[in-house]
Amino acid sequence: MADTDNREEHRSVMREWGHKPAAASPPVVGSDYRQARDRQIVRASIVGIVANVVLAAAKLVVGLFTQSIAFLLDAVNSLTDVFSSVVTIIGAKLASMRPSRSHPYGYGRVEYVTSIVIAAIILAAGVVSLRESVVKIIHPSEPDYTAVALLVMAVTAGVKVVVGVYFKRKGAAINAQPITASGVDALYDALLTAGTVASGLFCLVSHVDIDGWVGAVVSLFIVKAGLGVLRDAISTIIGERPDPALVHGIKTCVNDHEGVMGVYDLFLDSFGPNNYMASLNIAVPDDYTAHQIHDLCRHITEEVRDCYCCTLTVGIYAANSTGDYVPIREKLMAEVAKHPEVVQVHGFYVDSDSRTVDFDIVVDFHCDAEPVRAAIVGAMKEAYPHYNFTVVLDSDFIE
Secondary structure, X not given: OHHHHHHHHHHHHHHHHHOOOOOOOOOOOOHHHHHHHHHHHHHHHHHHHHHHHHHHHHHHXXXXXXXXXXXXXXXXXXXXXXXXXXHHHHHHHHHOOOOOOOOOOOOOOHHXXXXXXXXXXXXXXXXXXXXXXXXXXXXXXXXXXXXHHHHHHHHHHHHHHXXXXXXXXXXXXXXXXXXXXXXXXXXXXXXXXXHHXXXXXXXXXXXXXXXXXXXXXXXXXXXXXXXXXXXXXXXXXXXXXXXXXXXHHHHHHHHOOOOOOEEEEEEEEEOOOOOEEEEEEEEEEOOXXXXXXXXXXXXXXXXXXXXXXXXXXXXXXXXXXXXXXXXXXXXXXXXXXXXXXXXXXXXXXXXXXXXXXXXXXXXXXXXXXXXXXXXXXXXXXXXXXXXXXXXXXXXXXXX
C-alpha cells in the first residue's frame, strides 16, 4: 500500500515537472482516414478543374470582345489554375503509394513537392502578368469595355472567391498543403479580376485607361502570394515544430497507461501529412520487471500507431519507488528556478548504491546550455558533495 502511495505521489510530481495532461486528444487518425483524405483531395481538385475551365472560357470571350489585356491575362491565369489542380491530383496519388524498399518511409512528402510546383505556377503567372502589364503601360491601347462584360467579370470574381475559400477551408480541415495553396491562388485570382473590373469601370467613367497599372499592382500581389506558398512548402520540408495538439494528444495517450509516471523527450519526424516516426521516454517504477516493461511498451506503441499513424520507439527512465529523496529534488528545483532559460527538468533518479543523481534539463534554443548545466551541477555538488550528478542536455523540440 505504501509503495502504491509513493508511486502516485511521484507520478504527480513527474506530471508537474514534465507532462501536463490534455483535456482532450486530437481526432484518431488511422489508415481509413488517410484513404478518405486522399479522396477529398481528388474531389476538391476536380471541383477546381471544372470551375476554372468555365471561368477561363468566360474570361477569354470577354477579353477577345473587349480587347482588354487584363481580361485575357485573367483567362490565362484561370487555365494555369486547372494545371495546378491536375498537379494536386497527381501529387495525391503519388503520395498515397505504399512504401517500397527504396523508400521505406513512404511517399507522403511528395505533397510538399506538389506545393512547390503550385508555387512556381503562381509565380510564373504573376511574372507574366507583370510583364504584359508593363508593356500595356508603355504601349497603351484603349480597350472597349461594356457594362455586360464588366458584369460577367464581376461574377467570375465572386465565383473565384467561393472556390478560394472552399479550397482554404478544405485544405486546413484535411491538412493538405497543396489544396491550401490552390486556395491562396484562387483568392489572388479573384483580386486580379476585381482589379480588372475596377479599371474597366474607371475607364468607362473617366475615359482614362489604367488597365496596365492595375494589372501591374495585382501582379505584384500574385508574386508575393507565390513566394509565400513557396516559403511554407520549403519550411515544411526543412522541418517545423510539431503541432502542439498532436504532441499533447500523444503524450496524454501514453501517460494514461498504468505504470507510466511521466512522458518526456518526445521527438516527431514527419514523412508526409499524418505519417510520423517518433520516439519518447517514459518513467516507470525502478522495481518493474523486464516483462512488465515489455508489455507496457507494446501496448503504448500499438495504441499510438493505431490512433496517430505514428511509428513509436519507447525509451525508459527509472523512477525511485523507495527512499526519501525529496530534499535533493527540492534543492534541484530551487537551483533550476534561478535559470529561467531552463524549460523543463525530468528523468530525476537517485542511485543510492553508486550515490549518483541523474536528471535531464531542457534549455531554450536561444541560450548556451553548457554554462547553465555547469552552474546547476556546481550548486548541487556543493550542497551534496558525496553525490555525483549526471545531467543530459535535451533540446526544446516540442511545446
